Amino acid sequence: MLACTVHGIWFIFLCVCQRASYTNIALGISGLPAELSIRIMNDCGSLQDVWSLIQASPHVLRCYAANREHITQPHINRLRDICGSRIPASAFLAAQLRHIRGNLSPHCDIGDLEAAIRPALEQYQPNKDNRTWPANLPLLSALTEAVAATDLMASRYALKVWEKELRRRVRVSRCRVLHGLPPYPLGQEPRPLELSIAERYRFNDAFFRYEAFCQAFFRDGSFLFKHDEEFRRRFFTSQKRISRFYPAVYYILFQHRDIMQNVFEVPDKSFESTSSMDYPHSQQWSWAETRHYLHYVTSQGLDLLISLQQMTRKRRQHVILETFRQAQQSDQFVTFIMEDGYRAFEPFRGGRGWTPWVERGRGSAQPWGVDGSYSYALYYWDKQRQMRE
Secondary structure, rough: OOOHHHHHHHHHHHHHHHHOOOHHHHHOOOOOHHHHHHHHHHHOOOHHHHHHHHOOHHHHHHHHHHHHHHHHHHHHHHHHHHHHHOOOOHHHHHHHHHHHHHHHOOOOHHHHHHHHHHHHHHHHOOOOOOOHHHOHHHHHHOOOOOOHHHHHHHHHHHHHHHHHHHHHOOOOOOHHHOOOOOOOOOOOOOOOOOOOHHHHHHHHHHHHHHHHHHHHHEEEOEOOOOOOOHHHHOOOOOHHHHHHHHHHHHHHHHHHHHHHHHHOOOOOOOOOOOOOOOOOOHHOHHHHHHHHHHHHHHHHOOOHHHHHHHOOOOHHHHHHHHHHHHHHHOOOOOOOOOOOOHOOOOOOOOOOOOOOOOOOOOOOOOOOOOOOOOOOOOOOOHHOOOOOO
């Protein structure tokens, strides 16, 4: 009977919660038994919801403090399933910056935003482990969101590269059979992709650093810490990290390019702009405008790309055109991430003004596409995987 009563209260409470603010929900929880309050926190959609309830109610805070591990452990387990026992320092930086910016008004002054995130950048050490994160609910909440977004992109990139490698192996096998050889050399047989712990770490770390870089140096069409090379250098502390960073950036940029091309391949005649501006369709954009748009959206981080991928075609078209307008009005200059035609990948040379994407101080940059560092993700794999062009 008690179980049925609790279940009934819980069902009614959920229905009310769908239409209530966190403050009103917290006031409602305050009169409930601790057991039911804990159940509510366990069933929250995200740790951000738990954090909002805690901030709104001393009763919820007491229940959480007494049962912290019980409430957070499932989320910690999921993080460790993705990242293993070692979570990259770049993940904590990306999570911190996302959390800080999420608590500020999107219209706050650039100076205020820089002041808010400066301590996180000053304390960032690429090789230092963070051991306090399981007890830090705001950081844990931001970390779960950042890891979910990053692992999604990193996994897709790894799978795309692996599928290309499998196609290469099939072509090679046909030539070998024609010459009377076994189809595949030892260890080169086609098989589903299973990333090792080290490989998954490298892929995720590169995309965490991409996300942190966007959060640190871009806000819509404006630059943060303009001309501050010291903060930028913290993202380029070793050649290996550089060699993995730029392919991740290319992957995001090319995803945006593919979305743009797919949306406008067949014009949607049902689309009606809600803006007073007369937007050109993408076929009418100049090459410079297209590159400007792609640089702009690439600088906005993972959330924009993921949201575009989840939109309906009509909504996606509207957002792309609105974003195109914002990009042309921004102070971000085209920095030539790629050459015309996307064939030669000479990274980030030229551009007017400050070009934050450019890794400086190491002489001539290598062409990231020529040696397969983007197409085959050469700097991500274990040696025994034998990725080659």
